[in-house]
Amino acid sequence: MTPATSAPEVHVPDPAKRKLAIFIVLGCTVLVAIAQYLIKLGANHLSHAGLVGTMMGIFTIPQLFAGYCLYGVFTVMFVYALRHGELSILYPLIALGYVWTTITAVVAFHEHMNPYKIVGLLVIICGVGVLGWGSGGK
Amino acid sequence: MTTPVSSMVLILVGSVIGSAGAIFLKSGAYQVNRHWTSIAFNWRLAVGIATYLVSSVLYVKGMSNGELSVLFPLVSLGYVCTLVWSRLFFQEVITKMKLAGVGLILVGIAFLSLGSR
Numbered sequence: 001m002t003p004a005t006s007a008p009e010v011h012v013p014d015p016a017k018r019k020l021a022i023f024i025v026l027g028c029t030v031l032v033a034i035a036q037y038l039i040k041l042g043a044n045h046l047s048h049a050g051l052v053g054t055m056m057g058i059f060t061i062p063q064l065f066a067g068y069c070l071y072g073v074f075t076v077m078f079v080y081a082l083r084h085g086e087l088s089i090l091y092p093l094i095a096l097g098y099v100w101t102t103i104t105a106v107v108a109f110h111e112h113m114n115p116y117k118i119v120g121l122l123v124i125i126c127g128v129g130v131l132g133w134g135s136g137g138k
Numbered sequence: 139m140t141t142p143v144s145s146m147v148l149i150l151v152g153s154v155i156g157s158a159g160a161i162f163l164k165s166g167a168y169q170v171n172r173h174w175t176s177i178a179f180n181w182r183l184a185v186g187i188a189t190y191l192v193s194s195v196l197y198v199k200g201m202s203n204g205e206l207s208v209l210f211p212l213v214s215l216g217y218v219c220t221l222v223w224s225r226l227f228f229q230e231v232i233t234k235m236k237l238a239g240v241g242l243i244l245v246g247i248a249f250l251s252l253g254s255r
Contacts, residue, residue, distance in 0.1 A: 039194075039197075039198060039201075040201060040206075042198075043198045043201050043202045044202065046198070046202055051195065051199065054195055054198055054199055055195060057198075058195075058198075064198070068194070071190070071194070075163070075187060075190065078163065079163050079164075079166065079167045079170075079183065079186075080167070082160070082163055082164040082167045083164075083167035083168060083170070086224065086228070086230050087160055087161070087164050087220060087223065087224035087228055087230060088220060088221050088224035088225070088230045088232065088236055089236065089239075091157065091160050091216075091217060091220040091224075092217040092220065092221075092236075092239060092240050092243055095214065095217065095243040095246075095247065098210070098246070098247060098250060102250060114253050115253070116249050116250070116252040116253030117249070117250055117253035117254070118253075119246075119249045119253075120246045120247065120248070120249030120250030120251075120252075120253055121246065121250070122246070123242050123243075123245050123246030123249060124242070124243055124246030124247065124250070125246075126242050126246075127238075127239045127240065127241070127242030127243035127244075127245075127246055128239070128243065129239075130235055130238050130239040130242060131235070131236060131239030131240070131243075132239075133235070134233060134235025134236060134238070134239060
């Protein structure tokens, strides 16, 4: 599967954990999608707030607070993943969150699906696939 | 609804700062061991998290005025920055597969944005 090729780092890359890191981040994108939705909901309450007002809002607006808590969980898991995987692969994988966000918007909030969105989703999924697969055998 | 330039700048700065935060998170992650102090006194993790918070505040500010269809693609520029950072700071190899993957993601996000007009 993933041959232990060149290991230039002092940090010994464990192929199994590297793979696990990819799946952890992919799983985390669901959390990010939920968090982003909550934050967007909360952000509507502070279109006229200043920077300080925005910071306060994180603690006073429930949706914002919940969104940031989810981001906290995500961060812990992301740090674990970063320890075992490559930044240049794991960070862009977060883009899979766009797919969940769009699907949620269509299914739960009856936003319209159109050809552009469908193409966009498929292309993002391809990109994530290429990144994940490319990290296996290089 | 139009998107003010100030929102675009906020989102752009936020995405660059956020991608830079990942550098600190990754280097901090290597310092973590079985002792709790390795997390509590890990300045790299602290900087990484602080950077994320700053970028999120900028996102919230930016997203509160403007169209997501314009602002979403700007967020994705952070992925390109990350390729540069990971090469500079972690000597990661930029393979063709990575370029192709990130390129596809950018194209996909552009299409999504077109669709949400």
